[in-house]
Amino acid sequence: MTEQKTSFEPKIVGFLCNWCSYAGADKAGTAQSPYPPNVDVVKVMCSGRVDPQFVMKAFEKGADGVIILACHPGDCHYKEGNYRAAQRFRMLSRLLKQFGIEEGRCRFDYVSAGEGEKFVTVITDMVAAVRALGPLNKSEQAKTA
Amino acid sequence: MKIGIYFCKCGTNISDKIDSEKVKTGLPSGPSELSFKTIDFMCSEDGKESLEKDIKENGIERVVVSACSPRDHENTFMRVLSKAGINPYLMQMVNVREQVAWVTEDNEKATEKAGRYINAAICRVELHDPLEKKEIDICPDVLVIGAGPAGLKTALSIAESGRKVVIVEKTPVIGGMPVRFEELFPNMECGPCMLEPVLGDILHGEHAENIELLTIAEVVDVVGSYGNFTVTVKQKPRYSDIHKCIGCGECIEPCPVSAKNIYNCNLSERKAISFPFAGALPNAPFIDEAICLKKKGYDCSLCKDACPVEDAIIFDDAERTIVRNVGAIVVAIGSDSYDCTKIPDLGYGKIPDVHTGVEFERILASNGPTYGEIQTSQGAAPKSVAIIHCVGSLDKEHKEYCSGICCQYAFKFNHLIENKLPGAKIHHFYKELVIPGKEDFHLYNHAKENPNSTFIRYNNIETLAVSEKEGKKIITNSADGSSVEADMVILCPAVVPTVESGKLGTILEATHDKFGFFEELHGRMDSTQSKIKGVYLAGTCQSPMDIQKTMNQGMAAAGYILSGLVAGRKLEIKPITAVVEEDRCSGCRVCVLVCPYKAVAYDTEKGSSVVNEVLCQGCGTCVAACPVGAIKGNHFTNNEILAEIEGVLS
Numbered sequence: 001m002t003e004q005k006t007s008f009e010p011k012i013v014g015f016l017c018n019w020c021s022y023a024g025a026d027k028a029g030t031a032q033s034p035y036p037p038n039v040d041v042v043k044v045m046c047s048g049r050v051d052p053q054f055v056m057k058a059f060e061k062g063a064d065g066v067i068i069l070a071c072h073p074g075d076c077h078y079k080e081g082n083y084r085a086a087q088r089f090r091m092l093s094r095l096l097k098q099f100g101i102e103e104g105r106c107r108f109d110y111v112s113a114g115e116g117e118k119f120v121t122v123i124t125d126m127v128a129a130v131r132a133l134g135p136l137n138k139s140e141q142a143k144t145a
Numbered sequence: 146m147k148i149g150i151y152f153c154k155c156g157t158n159i160s161d162k163i164d165s166e167k168v169k170t171g172l173p174s175g176p177s178e179l180s181f182k183t184i185d186f187m188c189s190e191d192g193k194e195s196l197e198k199d200i201k202e203n204g205i206e207r208v209v210v211s212a213c214s215p216r217d218h219e220n221t222f223m224r225v226l227s228k229a230g231i232n233p234y235l236m237q238m239v240n241v242r243e244q245v246a247w248v249t250e251d252n253e254k255a256t257e258k259a260g261r262y263i264n265a266a267i268c269r270v271e272l273h274d275p276l277e278k279k280e281i282d283i284c285p286d287v288l289v290i291g292a293g294p295a296g297l298k299t300a301l302s303i304a305e306s307g308r309k310v311v312i313v314e315k316t317p318v319i320g321g322m323p324v325r326f327e328e329l330f331p332n333m334e335c336g337p338c339m340l341e342p343v344l345g346d347i348l349h350g351e352h353a354e355n356i357e358l359l360t361i362a363e364v365v366d367v368v369g370s371y372g373n374f375t376v377t378v379k380q381k382p383r384y385s386d387i388h389k390c391i392g393c394g395e396c397i398e399p400c401p402v403s404a405k406n407i408y409n410c411n412l413s414e415r416k417a418i419s420f421p422f423a424g425a426l427p428n429a430p431f432i433d434e435a436i437c438l439k440k441k442g443y444d445c446s447l448c449k450d451a452c453p454v455e456d457a458i459i460f461d462d463a464e465r466t467i468v469r470n471v472g473a474i475v476v477a478i479g480s481d482s483y484d485c486t487k488i489p490d491l492g493y494g495k496i497p498d499v500h501t502g503v504e505f506e507r508i509l510a511s512n513g514p515t516y517g518e519i520q521t522s523q524g525a526a527p528k529s530v531a532i533i534h535c536v537g538s539l540d541k542e543h544k545e546y547c548s549g550i551c552c553q554y555a556f557k558f559n560h561l562i563e564n565k566l567p568g569a570k571i572h573h574f575y576k577e578l579v580i581p582g583k584e585d586f587h588l589y590n591h592a593k594e595n596p597n598s599t600f601i602r603y604n605n606i607e608t609l610a611v612s613e614k615e616g617k618k619i620i621t622n623s624a625d626g627s628s629v630e631a632d633m634v635i636l637c638p639a640v641v642p643t644v645e646s647g648k649l650g651t652i653l654e655a656t657h658d659k660f661g662f663f664e665e666l667h668g669r670m671d672s673t674q675s676k677i678k679g680v681y682l683a684g685t686c687q688s689p690m691d692i693q694k695t696m697n698q699g700m701a702a703a704g705y706i707l708s709g710l711v712a713g714r715k716l717e718i719k720p721i722t723a724v725v726e727e728d729r730c731s732g733c734r735v736c737v738l739v740c741p742y743k744a745v746a747y748d749t750e751k752g753s754s755v756v757n758e759v760l761c762q763g764c765g766t767c768v769a770a771c772p773v774g775a776i777k778g779n780h781f782t783n784n785e786i787l788a789e790i791e792g793v794l795s
């Protein structure tokens with residue numbers, strides 16, 4: 001059992017805005033700070049572009065977690081896309097709950113272009129948290145069972 | 146479809162971690178024909194050449210570049226695609242250096258991750274649409290609103306480059322606040338003299354023919370966007386022809402009526418026909434229709450009879466509506482002073498000889514109400530003057546911010562009082578002292594060295610009170626029970642946005658910050674751009690500042706315009722914008738609400754929302770917000786992003 005848990009490699013999709021978070025991820029790269037490889041990045045111009053259907057699609061297609069990263073409040077390259085994204089995320093969280101998807105599987109956070117270290121921490125935490133939750137389908141089954 | 150996948154080794158930066166052979170064998174088998182090539186340094190001249198050659202020779206239709214961050218070289222490779230004869234948007238870049246090779250400890254995992262990313266890029270690039278940059282014709286002319294130092298500096302620079310400028314000034318006089326100030330900090334230069342060269346050039350300099358100056362005018366409507374605005378201006382009659390009038394002033398003396406002169410802060414009177422103050426430019430008087438007898442229907446023409454020039458006075462002058470086409474707009478409407486009656490204990494408006502800084506400037510001015518004599522309401526020279534700094538500034542109950550200029554003009558006043566009233570006592574009541582800059586400390590030091598100047602610190606303006614006793618003003622501080630006597634009190638009110646700032650903002654669709662100043666695009670990087678493309682901000686309408694910063698912002702606005710809008714050059718519109726599919730739009734207008742750039746408008750005739758491509762910055766917020774999926778985000782379409790999601794997960 002424990003054996004299985006540690007060998008579980010979560011699949012996580014990360015939606016990163018082009019201007020801050022994606023640049024923050026690049027910063028972690030130039031600093032060569034390692035982090036777990038489980039988060040696959042899908043770049044959008046702004047976190048405001050993240051349509052809830054993208055998140056649903058990711059879970060449907062086998063993601064165990066989704067993380068949305070935006071510019072800090074007030075720093076969005078497009079002024080206020082991240083506020084919309086944060087609003088939408090609150091709605092989405094409720095929706096996910098209804099679907100029986102645990103809260104920890106979908107996260108929203110802020111990473112600026114300078115915050116390479118924060119990016120590494122956020123990603124590392126997310127991977128650990130989803131790893132602890134186990135694969136998505138399993139936990140869903142556990143719920144319904 | 147033939148897709149070329151180009152894997153850059155980046156020396157050993159990528160190839161040390163990611164096994165390109167394994168990536169190659171792991172490529173998906175889909176409908177598209179895939180070709181996989183490795184290149185050593187793709188961004189080098191050789192690398193770009195081999196990329197171009199391979200695309201051409203092998204009839205590649207779509208390109209996946211697996212290399213460094215697109216933030217580094219996306220543009221580089223897009224240009225290679227163009228050179229190779231395919232649309233540059235038919236490429237997807239995979240960031241395997243910064244976001245895989247450099248951050249993944251395990252080689253195998255890094256290789257797997259690169260494989261997933263390349264797979265996703267293949268899925269996505271299959272769906273890419275070729276996109277074209279659009280070009281639109283622009284009008285290089287410029288509208289400047291406000292003829293203070295900021296607006297005039299911009300206008301002159303633009304005119305000097307040979308462009309047409311329309312200046313709209315609300316009052317009959319140009320030069321803004323400083324032309325009404327006798328001397329200026331930090332170097333005690335004469336205000337009107339310092340500005341004279343700029344004013345002179347505006348009115349009759351070498352490039353004056355490029356400048357259309359509309360005084361007593363107001364912008365009432367603006368439509369269009371960057372490159373092509375149509376502006377409607379209403380100009381009130383001046384009743385004098387600024388070109389014919391020789392400025393002799395013969396008309397003034399015979400005029401039988403007068404009223405308070407707002408250009409002297411109501412401290413003196415002005416005839417129905419007169420100049421705002423001596424030396425005001427343009428050098429032609431104007432008629433105040435509110436009091437002019439002729440305008441009231443009486444048979445008076447005393448001014449016209451006295452005028453030596455035919456038709457210089459025009460009684461039947463009328464309001465004009467002027468429409469101009471411009472490519473850019475500069476807002477330079479300046480600021481106001483905080484209403485001191487909001488701190489009633491200071492006695493402003495109730496107790497005589499309690500003045501604001503601007504009023505005191507007029508008192509100091511040789512063309513002011515007392516011709517530069519500092520006098521109390523009793524006509525006496527004050528023996529002591531109290532200057533209260535920070536009136537309403539740095540105060541959560543009033544204005545939270547520091548107005549930045551008040552300390553400096555307070556010490557300027559110190560200097561001028563010393564000169565005009567030798568031996569007079571000067572009491573500075575201050576909350577904080579703020580004197581930044583390499584020149585500005587001189588006046589402060591000077592005040593400190595003056596044995597007649599005292600500095601009294603207070604904590605909270607609410608504990609200060611000004612009362613009057615036998616002509617003396619008594620300033621008490623209830624916090625410590627202290628009191629000081631003075632013959633005159635000068636308040637240094639916070640610099641605040643003008644009352645019209647809101648109205649003009651609405652016309653321009655430009656936003657304001659929480660204090661009501663025009664909001665800049667970015668506080669550090671772009672304080673001269675508003676959040677509306679093509680609308681620039683200069684001077685104290687954006688934030689309190691001194692003349693130096695004001696002039697710099699005026700120049701910055703000119704710089705943006707001269708580099709961005711070039712006569713004969715078209716405006717390039719990047720194709721990553723939103724597009725509404727008109728027949729799917731339900732008319733809910735959510736998109737209009739969410740767009741931060743006011744780029745979406747609802748077209749009632751079409752019955753659909755429409756995106757203005759010039760204004761759209763391509764954030765995609767409306768795309769995600771549209772409940773019926775009627776908006777397509779070019780290059781980030783739902784299908785493209787969904788394909789990428791599936792690609793990384795499969």
Ligand SMILES: Cc1cc2nc3c(=O)[nH]c(=O)nc-3n(C[C@H](O)[C@H](O)[C@H](O)COP(=O)(O)OP(=O)(O)OC[C@H]3O[C@@H](n4cnc5c(N)ncnc54)[C@H](O)[C@@H]3O)c2cc1C
Pocket residue numbers: 290291292293294295296313314315316318319320321322323326328329330331362363364477478479480502503506550554557643645649683684685686690691692693695
């Ligand atoms: C008491 C006092 C003393 C000062 N002393 C100094 C000093 O010694 N040295 C120094 O460097 N700075 C000084 N300053 C600061 C200085 O006055 C400002 O930095 C400067 O005036 C800002 O210029 P501006 O062009 O932004 O605005 P303004 O000078 O205010 O000019 C704005 C212009 O726009 C016009 N306008 C307003 N609304 C509209 C509208 N809706 N449509 C069309 N036109 C409009 C106004 O009539 C005016 O002509 C002082 C300020 C104060 C209050």
Ligand code: SF4
Pocket residue numbers: 725729730731732733734735736737753754770771772773774775776
């Ligand atoms: S959000 Fe969509 S449906 Fe609503 S007005 Fe805009 S384009 Fe039309």
Ligand code: SF4
Pocket residue numbers: 722723739740741742743744745756760761762763764765766767768
């Ligand atoms: S993509 Fe962004 S900028 Fe463009 S219209 Fe939509 S919300 Fe406005």
Ligand code: FES
Pocket residue numbers: 017018019020021045046047048069070071075076077078079080081082
């Ligand atoms: S651009 Fe980063 S959140 Fe909008």
